[in-house]
Amino acid sequence: MQLSGKRVLVTGGGGFVGSHLAERLVSDNDVRIVDSFTNGSPEWVPAEATVVEGDLTDPAVVEEVITDDLDVVFHFAADKAVDSDDPNAQFGRNNELTERVLARMEAVGVGNVAFTSSSTVYGNAPQPTPEDFAPLEPISMYGASKLACESLIAVYAHSHDVTAWSFRFANIVGPRLQLGAVIPDFIAKLENDPSTLEILGDGRQEKSYMHVTECIDAMVHAIETADAPVNTYNLGTRTTTSVTRIGEIVAEEMGLDPEFEFTGGSQGWTGDVPRMRLSIEKLGALGWRPEDSSDDAVRRATRELLDERQ
Ligand SMILES: NC(=O)c1ccc[n+]([C@@H]2O[C@H](COP(=O)([O-])OP(=O)(O)OC[C@H]3O[C@@H](n4cnc5c(N)ncnc54)[C@H](O)[C@@H]3O)[C@@H](O)[C@H]2O)c1
Numbered sequence: 183m184q185l186s187g188k189r190v191l192v193t194g195g196g197g198f199v200g201s202h203l204a205e206r207l208v209s210d211n212d213v214r215i216v217d218s219f220t221n222g223s224p225e226w227v228p229a230e231a232t233v234v235e236g237d238l239t240d241p242a243v244v245e246e247v248i249t250d251d252l253d254v255v256f257h258f259a260a261d262k263a264v265d266s267d268d269p270n271a272q273f274g275r276n277n278e279l280t281e282r283v284l285a286r287m288e289a290v291g292v293g294n295v296a297f298t299s300s301s302t303v304y305g306n307a308p309q310p311t312p313e314d315f316a317p318l319e320p321i322s323m324y325g326a327s328k329l330a331c332e333s334l335i336a337v338y339a340h341s342h343d344v345t346a347w348s349f350r351f352a353n354i355v356g357p358r359l360q361l362g363a364v365i366p367d368f369i370a371k372l373e374n375d376p377s378t379l380e381i382l383g384d385g386r387q388e389k390s391y392m393h394v395t396e397c398i399d400a401m402v403h404a405i406e407t408a409d410a411p412v413n414t415y416n417l418g419t420r421t422t423t424s425v426t427r428i429g430e431i432v433a434e435e436m437g438l439d440p441e442f443e444f445t446g447g448s449q450g451w452t453g454d455v456p457r458m459r460l461s462i463e464k465l466g467a468l469g470w471r472p473e474d475s476s477d478d479a480v481r482r483a484t485r486e487l488l489d490e491r492q
Pocket residue numbers: 193194195196197198199200216217218219220221222223236237238239257258259260261262279298299300301351352353354355
């Protein structure tokens with residue numbers, strides 16, 4: 183599907199990735215956004231987009247925003263905390279709002295959905311992990327809800343007239359990334375105490391980081407080139423960055439030389455997958471490759487996040 187001249191709804195379009203996507207699409211699409219603003223910010227929404235503030239677990243909000251004139255729904259709204267205080271409620275909410283969105287799409291005849299899934303669906307899998315790796319054994323309720331939502335999407339694609347793109351993101355970084363993600367957390371910790379950086383776990387957790395601009399390029403490319411009923415793609419970089427290395431990059435960019443203190447253990451928190459690198463060969467076969475390494479993405483995002491604070 184060509185993404186030009188389309189009527190597009192971005193759920194969670196006031197959030198980190200959704201607002202960057204909206205910025206990318208507004209120049210040649212009619213972009214509408216729905217967001218509860220429990221995260222994200224109305225200030226990130228481009229002026230040309232139409233915004234409804236509302237919670238998608240409310241059926242009235244879903245009816246208001248999913249209308250029969252839409253061409254595609256980018257379904258990004260989710261509670262994304264991997265270390266949620268109430269993971270069971272998070273699981274229920276994320277599935278409920280996705281099911282409501284899909285049911286309403288079917289009811290009014292909207293035929294395309296792009297969904298932001300996550301590397302967490304794989305759990306502790308061998309790397310690089312391809313899309314057809316099985317069995318999928320997530321280790322967090324967040325990962326379980328992404329897998330459940332992918333299953334719901336598959337049902338609507340195969341049993342109803344919906345084309346779906348499910349994107350399994352590595353760690354996406356860039357401007358507007360908020361506390362709870364490692365780079366903003368390290369910046370805040372070093373602003374508070376420039377002499378010491380506390381690192382959760384043993385610092386050897388090793389994951390792939392991708393810049394949000396490349397993430398959006400890759401999504402747009404896949405939507406414009408892949409047209410199976412369900413198109414599942416990993417989005418990431420070929421390389422990884424350890425948490426200790428992120429600490430070094432953040433400290434370098436801040437002009438600091440702190441002592442690192444490790445809380446110990448191989449995970450940052452219960453449910454944290456310590457090692458993640460996704461195979462991106464399937465995306466490569468569509469003709470898209472990332473330019474940045476994982477370290478490049480981390481450094482670029484650190485600079486941008488520091489600039490935001492000026
Ligand atoms: N950022 C990453 O590294 C990453 C990695 C894997 C997957 N994802 C997924 O990508 C999507 C976007 O992530 P993000 O980093 O931009 O997160 P984000 O929290 O910045 O954006 C999500 C937006 O959804 C909104 N939202 C949440 N629940 C809602 C509800 N019930 N009704 C309406 N709006 C609601 C929030 O207010 C927020 O603005 C999420 O689905 C997330 O799970 C992100």
